[in-house]
Amino acid sequence: xxxxxxxxxxxGRVIAAVSGCFMILFxxxxxxxxxxxxxxxxxxxxxxxxxxxxxxxxxxxFMILGIPFEPSEPSRAARDSAIKxxxxxxxxxxxEEYNMLNLLIVAFFWTKVEGTAVQIEHAGEEIE
Numbered sequence: 625x626x627x628x629x630x631x632x633x634x635x636g637r638v639i640a641a642v643s644g645c646f647m648i649l650f651x652x653x654x655x656x657x658x659x660x661x662x663x664x665x666x667x668x669x670x671x672x673x674x675x676x677x678x679x680x681x682x683x684x685x686f687m688i689l690g691i692p693f694e695p696s697e698p699s700r701a702a703r704d705s706a707i708k709x710x711x712x713x714x715x716x717x718x719x720e721e722y723n724m725l726n727l728l729i730v731a732f733f734w735t736k737v738e739g740t741a742v743q744i745e746h747a748g749e750e751i752e
Contacts, residue, residue: 716742
């Protein structure tokens with residue numbers, strides 16, 4: 625008799641487990657934002673700049689209960705990486721794609737920044 629009750633409960637456990645997995649997927653959410661900017665540093669009419677190459681930078685991380693773990697500013701880290709890859713001191717024609725996947729208490733994020741690396745000389749003086 626005990627064996628028959630366990631056989632009847634087993635399909636119910638499988639259905640509950642599968643239902644739980646679907647609930648987690650429905651609660652999870654994904655966000656994507658794309659932004660466009662003319663430059664990462666203000667350029668005035670007195671400034672001059674030299675264009676280099678098209679570059680990109682990436683950054684990723686995660687949060688647990690809203691507390692971010694490295695990097696704390698993913699957009700800035702991706703921009704800095706792109707500038708470093710281009711050997712300039714700023715970017716122009718910038719696009720940034722920021723994505724986030726929320727899973728209850730954990731959130732994963734990744735950022736990609738693309739732009740043209742430039743060396744800007746502000747009012748005739750070079751800025752680092």
